[in-house]
Each structure stands twice: as C-alpha cells, then as structure tokens.
Amino acid sequence: MSASMLACPAPAKLNLFLHVTGRRADGYHLLQSAFQLIDRCDTLDFRVRDDGQILRTNDVTGVPAETDLVIRAARLLREAAGRPELGADISVNKNLPMGGGLGGGSSDAATTFLVLNHLWQTGMSRSRLMELGLQLGADIPFFLFGRNAFAEGVGETLSPLETANCWFVVIEPGVFVPTSIIFSSNQLTRDSKVVRITDFPDATNQIDSGFGRNDLEMVATRHFPEIAEAVKWLSKFGNARMTGSGACVFCAFKQEDEADEVLKQMPSRWKSWKAKAMQEHPLAHLTSA
Numbered sequence: 001m002s003a004s005m006l007a008c009p010a011p012a013k014l015n016l017f018l019h020v021t022g023r024r025a026d027g028y029h030l031l032q033s034a035f036q037l038i039d040r041c042d043t044l045d046f047r048v049r050d051d052g053q054i055l056r057t058n059d060v061t062g063v064p065a066e067t068d069l070v071i072r073a074a075r076l077l078r079e080a081a082g083r084p085e086l087g088a089d090i091s092v093n094k095n096l097p098m099g100g101g102l103g104g105g106s107s108d109a110a111t112t113f114l115v116l117n118h119l120w121q122t123g124m125s126r127s128r129l130m131e132l133g134l135q136l137g138a139d140i141p142f143f144l145f146g147r148n149a150f151a152e153g154v155g156e157t158l159s160p161l162e163t164a165n166c167w168f169v170v171i172e173p174g175v176f177v178p179t180s181i182i183f184s185s186n187q188l189t190r191d192s193k194v195v196r197i198t199d200f201p202d203a204t205n206q207i208d209s210g211f212g213r214n215d216l217e218m219v220a221t222r223h224f225p226e227i228a229e230a231v232k233w234l235s236k237f238g239n240a241r242m243t244g245s246g247a248c249v250f251c252a253f254k255q256e257d258e259a260d261e262v263l264k265q266m267p268s269r270w271k272s273w274k275a276k277a278m279q280e281h282p283l284a285h286l287t288s289a
C-alpha cells in the first residue's frame with residue numbers, strides 16, 4: 001500500500017453562542033452551542049506505511065509528537081480496526097493558533113480520522129469515528145459530523161443547524177487560553193437556561209439578532225485583559241464575542257466588503273483575518289453515515 005493524500009484541510013470552528021447549563025458528576029460541563037465551520041484551515045499530509053509505524057514528519061512548536069492529537073487519533077483508529085501493520089507518515093502544517101478556541105487540534109484529529117479511515121480502508125462509519133473522537137476531545141465529534149450543528153451534552157449530541165452564509169472578522173489577541181482553567185474557575189456561571197434548537201434564529205436573522213452569549217467569555221476576559229480589549233474594539237462594528245474558551249474574538253458581517261473595511265481599521269498589535277462561513281466540512285464525503 002503506498003497511497004497518499006496531501007494538503008488535506010482541517011477547518012476551524014466558531015461557537016456562535018455557548019451556554020453552560022450544568023456540570024456532570026465527572027466534572028465535565030453540559031453545554032449548548034452553535035458550531036460554525038469557517039474556511040480558515042490547518043493542512044495535513046498523509047502517506048501510508050505498511051510497517052506499523054505512525055510518525056509525524058515535521059516539528060510543531062509546543063506539541064511533541066507523542067501528545068499530538070493527530071498521532072493519538074491515528075493510533076486509536078488502528079487499534080479499533082485491529083490492524084497493527086497499518087502505519088503512516090503525517091505532517092501537520094499549523095495555521096490556526098493553539099489555545100485560540102478555534103478547535104485547531106480537534107480539527108486536525110478529525111481530519112486524521114477521516115483521511116486514514118479512507119486510505120487504510122478501515123471502513124468505519126461516521127458515527128463510529130465520532131465515538132472514537134470523543135475519547136480524545138469534546139470538539140472532535142463536531143468536525144466528524146461534517147456540517148454546522150447545534151450541540152448539547154458535553155458537545156457530542158449534534159443536530160444539523162441552518163446558519164447564515166456570512167463573513168467573519170477574527171482577532172487573535174495573542175494569548176494562549178488553557179480550556180481547563182476557564183472551566184474550573186469558581187467565577188464561571190453554570191446555570192444558563194436550557195434553550196431549544198428552534199429558539200435559534202433562522203439564517204436570515206442570525207446576524208442582527210445577537211442570540212445568546214458565550215458564558216466562558218466573562219471568566220476568560222477577567223483572566224486575560226487582552227481578550228477584553230479585543231471584544232471592546234470589535235464591538236464597535238457589531239455583535240462581537242469570544243469563541244470556545246478563547247482567546248479568539250469574532251464578529252459576523254453579511255458582506256465581504258464590510259469585513260474588509262473593519263480589517264483596514266484594525267490596530268496593528270493584533271493578528272486578524274476574515275473567513276467565510278462554510279456549510280459542509282471539505283472532507284465530509286470521505287465517510288458514510
């Protein structure tokens with residue numbers, strides 16, 4: 001077997017809103033969130049090996065290969081398939097900031113599951129891959145689900161969601177936010193009222209409605225003033241909020257030129273960019289239901 005797939009995309013996500021509605025006995029939090037795919041991506045290269053070795057072929061700053069979710073996903077898939085002879089060379093080209101709330105590591109892992117399941121011909125269904133993904137991280141099932149979603153549970157109960165075909169301006173405030181610090185804070189409110197998926201506005205009203213909020217934002221902005229500053233600045237142009245557990249901050253716009261205008265005015269101390277909403281994961285076709 002000498003198959004390969006190069007420059008495979010691992011897109012980012014934004015949490016359009018994120019409510020914490022409770023806490024499970026194991027400490028994990030019950031959430032409700034709208035997950036939106038955007039066209040800003042990491043990319044990964046895969047080359048199949050037949051000697052049972054799974055290797056990362058490049059360095060990723062701050063992520064030793066042993067702890068990389070990509071390597072852990074490949075090993076877990078091989079183990080679940082019971083095929084110890086399967087191997088791969090994988091390179092991970094990072095474009096998404098770590099600890100940014102954009103789900104970069106989770107998306108890299110999901111792309112690994114999708115591509116290796118295809119190249120190795122391990123024949124796992126999408127729902128089986130989602131079960132495996134959840135063992136490595138709460139955001140991974142969403143990227144395997146393949147489309148925008150209303151999420152419940154710890155993020156693993158997913159329903160398809162219609163979202164606006166809009167543009168986003170995203171600010172990287174330049175701080176790394178460890179997710180566990182935000183969730184373990186005693187300042188975090190954990191009692192948001194449970195909403196129904198039908199309460200989420202339809203695609204035409206989403207941008208103006210400003211539905212919901214990100215409950216993690218209050219804690220993150222107290223720990224990291226840089227995030228508070230970015231939210232304050234971007235709020236001049238619309239309904240700006242943080243994604244996931246931070247640090248990135250975003251605002252939606254109906255037209256691309258509105259996003260361009262905001263980027264022109266952006267203070268130079270922040271890295272910032274625009275991205276377009278995507279309706280489908282670019283690799284969704286690689287697996288069946």
Ligand SMILES: C[C@](O)(CO)[C@H](O)COP(=O)(O)OP(=O)(O)OC[C@H]1O[C@@H](n2ccc(N)nc2=O)[C@H](O)[C@@H]1O
Nearest residue numbers: 027028029106137138139140154155179180183244245
């Ligand atoms: C905040 C979100 O980004 C929203 O998309 C995700 O729920 C976080 O997902 P993730 O980064 O994949 O998180 P994981 O690696 O599974 O968990 C990191 C840590 O966050 C906390 N955690 C995470 C998810 C969740 N529903 N409740 C939690 O309390 C746990 O302390 C966990 O140890």
Ligand SMILES: Nc1ncnc2c1ncn2[C@@H]1O[C@H](COP(=O)(O)OP(=O)(O)OP(=O)(O)O)[C@@H](O)[C@H]1O
Nearest residue numbers: 068069098099100101102103104105106108139244
């Ligand atoms: N391939 C990977 N890319 C990035 N981070 C990885 C990867 N593998 C493991 N990690 C670890 O995961 C941590 C979080 O990275 P990630 O980019 O997923 O953050 P995030 O965008 O805040 O995620 P989330 O939105 O899921 O909270 C990093 O600090 C890193 O140690």
